[in-house]
Amino acid sequence: MGQIVAAMAMTHSPGLTGWFDRAPMPQQLLAKKALDEMRWRLEAAKPDVILGFSNDHLLNWPINNVPEFTVGIGEEHVGPADWYDEWLAMETKYHIPGDAKLARYIVREGARRRIAFAYLRQMQFDDGFSVPMHYLNPYNAIPLVPISMNCTVPPIPLPARSYEVGVTLREMIKAYPDHTRVAVLATGGLSHEPGGPRYFWVDEAFDLWFLELLKRGDHAALLRECTLEKMEAAGSGGTAELLAWIMALAFTQGPAEVLAYMPAIAWRSGTGMVIWNEMA
Amino acid sequence: MASVDKCDATLPLNEMMFYVRKSKELRERWTTDLAGLCREFGVSQAEYEALRDQDVKKLHDLGVHQYYVPQMLRLFYGASANSNAHPALEAYKRAYPEESARALALADRLEREGGQGR
Numbered sequence: 259m260g261q262i263v264a265a266m267a268m269t270h271s272p273g274l275t276g277w278f279d280r281a282p283m284p285q286q287l288l289a290k291k292a293l294d295e296m297r298w299r300l301e302a303a304k305p306d307v308i309l310g311f312s313n314d315h316l317l318n319w320p321i322n323n324v325p326e327f328t329v330g331i332g333e334e335h336v337g338p339a340d341w342y343d344e345w346l347a348m349e350t351k352y353h354i355p356g357d358a359k360l361a362r363y364i365v366r367e368g369a370r371r372r373i374a375f376a377y378l379r380q381m382q383f384d385d386g387f388s389v390p391m392h393y394l395n396p397y398n399a400i401p402l403v404p405i406s407m408n409c410t411v412p413p414i415p416l417p418a419r420s421y422e423v424g425v426t427l428r429e430m431i432k433a434y435p436d437h438t439r440v441a442v443l444a445t446g447g448l449s450h451e452p453g454g455p456r457y458f459w460v461d462e463a464f465d466l467w468f469l470e471l472l473k474r475g476d477h478a479a480l481l482r483e484c485t486l487e488k489m490e491a492a493g494s495g496g497t498a499e500l501l502a503w504i505m506a507l508a509f510t511q512g513p514a515e516v517l518a519y520m521p522a523i524a525w526r527s528g529t530g531m532v533i534w535n536e537m538a
Numbered sequence: 539m540a541s542v543d544k545c546d547a548t549l550p551l552n553e554m555m556f557y558v559r560k561s562k563e564l565r566e567r568w569t570t571d572l573a574g575l576c577r578e579f580g581v582s583q584a585e586y587e588a589l590r591d592q593d594v595k596k597l598h599d600l601g602v603h604q605y606y607v608p609q610m611l612r613l614f615y616g617a618s619a620n621s622n623a624h625p626a627l628e629a630y631k632r633a634y635p636e637e638s639a640r641a642l643a644l645a646d647r648l649e650r651e652g653g654q655g656r
Contacts, residue, residue: 282649316605320556321547341559345612410605412543453604454541455595455634457627458641487540495542495604523645 260360260434264303264441265510265534266296267503268394269448270312272385273525275392276347281524292518292531293393299533300394305441307357307401308394309431311424311502312386312445314406315452317341318378324411326374327423330381330404331361337383337391346388354391355401360438364403367430373423381406390445400441407505409446409498416486420501421477424508428538444506446499448519448528449492456493462521464492465528468500472532475513480504496527503532510534546601551589554579555606558613568613594633 278286300308317339319325335354338346361377368375387404395402405427407415415423431440448468449461471480481504489497515533522529546552554576558564567575576586588596592614597607611626631638 316556316603317559321545321552321603324547339560340562344616410542411545411547411603414542451541451604453607453609455598456541456637456641457608457630457634458638458645460641460644462644490540490542494540521644521648523641523648 260431260436260438260440262428262431262442262509262537263305263439264300265506265537266300266442267444267506267530267532268293268296268390269527269529269531270385270387270389270445270499271450271522271525271527271529272342272346272389273522273527274389274529276345277524281520281522285520285522285524285529288518288520289522289529289531295517296531296533297394297396300400300441300443303441304439305400306439307360307403308441308443309427310387310390310402310404310443310445311505312404312406313409313499313502315384315386316410317382317384318406321411324408325376326408326415328376328378328381328406329361329365330356330402330406331358331365331377332356332379332381333358335381335383335387335402335404338388339382339384342384342388346385348388348392352388352391352398354395354398357401357403359436360434361403363434364405364427364430367433368426371426371430373426375405386445390443394443407501409501410495414486414498415501417481417484417501417504420504421481421508424505427505428509442506442509444502446502447497448500448530450496450527451493452496452526454494454496457526458523459493460521460523460528461492461497462528464488464497465519465521465530469516469519469530469532472503472507472514473516475511477507480507506534509538510536511538512536541598541604544598544601545603549585549601550580550582551576551585551600552603552606554581555609559609565613592629594629
């Protein structure tokens with residue numbers, strides 16, 4: 259049986275690796291401190307695998323065929339994709355072990371539970387997983403099962419749908435036949451509008467409001483109040499990356515611990531790091 | 539309508555970008571024969587001209603996915619650490635002066651307040 263041993267969420271802005279030093283020094287220090295704290299807590303949980311939720315930035319699938327969710331089922335994950343080498347300032351490729359057995363179980367069992375998970379044996383990686391792995395899994399020691407979702411090409415899943423998929427995944431992990439310690443990691447957000455008219459903008463008020471909702475720990479209230487429309491108003495095509503956080507929320511109960519928040523315009527994203535201390 | 543909802547998933551330029559990002563050969567064609575590359579993907583004259591002119595607003599209005607627009611500009615100018623003075627981002631300031639000015643004013647205010655975070 260699978261056991262959820264950690265749940266956390268963080269921004270995956272390419273600026274966190276690509277142009278980290280463009281942000282004001284206090285933001286750099288705060289981000290580093292929070293990311294170190296996340297890594298220590300992740301390592302302390304001794305997971306056998308990271309179950310990662312992020313979004314594909316039109317890299318793996320052409321725009322005429324964008325699945326709602328995709329699982330990377332490879333034995334190994336290699337990244338970043340060439341296009342992102344310079345963008346992310348990653349001079350060498352990382353090689354992270356996968357957990358093909360668990361990943362294929364998720365695809366098969368998801369179908370039985372009426373969720374169509376597409377899959378890739380060789381998923382390509384942009385900032386969504388590359389940036390968090392750089393900071394949280396720097397020695398590639400913890401295997402990764404990546405699940406990407408579509409939050410950029412309409413129709414975008416609603417928060418309730420994302421939470422529902424998270425709940426189903428939680429039940430699937432708990433029903434997994436092997437004893438496996440699973441750490442859940444969501445990446446994306448907070449407010450930003452990549453490539454849109456407000457490309458430079460960060461909606462600090464939305465971000466603080468969203469983080470307060472997480473701190474309250476009331477999932478029903480969050481799902482009721484944090485609509486897709488509100489996310490889009492805070493930054494279209496980017497803020498909805500928080501749907502990955504809402505998937506992770508389904509693995510938790512109680513309040514989230516907000517490690518840091520920065521309205522990091524230099525990194526083109528409201529930037530935050532969050533940990534949940536109580537698993538559902 | 540949120541800006542991402544303006545995306546026209548059937549636009550040939552959107553299809554073209556998917557393949558250009560993956561192919562060194564196509565990226566070279568981008569710099570040496572952009573018009574020919576566009577013709578091969580069925581890109582319309584209006585799309586081609588907006589691309590050639592790096593007209594961010596027109597690209598959005600035509601239905602280019604907004605995420606692809608900075609990446610198109612990268613193909614013209616390179617990544618170069620994405621600073622606010624980068625020519626690719628200058629194109630955004632031209633297209634959306636009000637939005638850009640508001641954001642940069644916010645950045646200035648935050649900087650004055652000490653670089654903040656909490």
